[in-house]
Amino acid sequence: MARGSADFRYFVLSLLVKRAMSGYDIRRFLKNLGWLLGNPSFGMIYPALHALLQDDLVAVEVVPHPSRPARKIYTITEAGKQALQEWIAQPPPSSIGMRAFIMHLILVGGSTRVGLVAHLQQRREVAAAQHLALEQAVEELGEQVSLGEHMAIEYSSTIASAELAWLEDKLAQLSMGSETDPSEKLTKGGSSK
Amino acid sequence: MARGSADFRYFVLSLLVKRAMSGYDIRRFLKNLGWLLGNPSFGMIYPALHALLQDDLVAVEVVPHPSRPARKIYTITEAGKQALQEWIAQPPPSSIGMRAFIMHLILVGGSTRVGLVAHLQQRREVAAAQHLALEQAVEELGEQVSLGEHMAIEYSSTIASAELAWLEDKLAQLSMGSETDPSEKLTKGGSSK
């Protein structure tokens, strides 16, 4: 059975924490927040929902409709909430891409601050390594590269630098924040018990 | 028959312009220049080569070896050179990803300056649109987003800004260069940070 990627499955699950939704609702929601993830299609959403249902992480309520196909409202179960917490707690693989990183960021950001810091730190390691590799490439290849290659390196390097800088900045902010105000709550809408 | 993506196929073809290579050579080459494209595997390289051969864009010379499998040295044909030129000349689809953009950048950067400028301009349009969408998302969602969502937007926005800034910068440099010194050859990188 097609289950899609675990990342996306848990991302969908996290949406159901806030409110119960149908597959169509989810697609609309993601379309509106289309600044990232570029509107995932039904081909991803429905299989993900079916897989979650099979694992008993969600429950369905079928709301029939005279003319249209019945709406299927998915609600997260207790097992689902627990599984989500565990998923968030475990560190993401370091080989993660930008898109997956963003999804994890949203997930973890709704939960604990410690988790968020760990998440950002790990990403910083990866970004730093990438940046270093790029810098070395520039040095090693030096003058003997074509204009196109030179541009490609510069382009990649610029983006990697920006990413790294942001991560450093955020981590500094977070550590400062927790020093000056360690009591600050961040559980917002997330029912972490 | 599995042919892989056209982008990658033409990228491989462009490598053969500089010198004839075997599949193994190409993999090694890409591994060394691993700062982008994260070492493509044989599963992509060999099918691409076979497809190019089938289209008569490359020719093979089989160099037998007593103990090992015969090396197959691929050379670009005249038809291949022409097809490559045509491929470079046509503007890339605007929905292109970062990885594909980098490949195109390398390809086009080895060719004409006009093509390069057009390429960068088109990318700028896309990046500008993305950046705008992100800015609007920040405004619209404003205060009511979770910490994770806020961070995700900020992260994406930071990277988009950096990309856009670099593109603007490069385009300015290129137009300046062509105004003040229109005779400048572009076989070697002239401008850098």
Added chain:
DNA sequence: ACGCACATGTAATCAGTTACATGATTCT
């Protein structure tokens, strides 16, 4: 009349990675 929003789902297709299959040579 035409298309869009609603609402579900499957299947085909594409892109890309990883594992498998084979086998000699050279380095540690």
Added chain:
DNA sequence: AGAATCATGTAACTGATTACATGTGCGT
């Protein structure tokens, strides 16, 4: 002895998009 390099290729699997199938109701 065991791993890495050289050298080719195929097949299986995962991830994601697009197209297909089905049908009503509402606005222009």
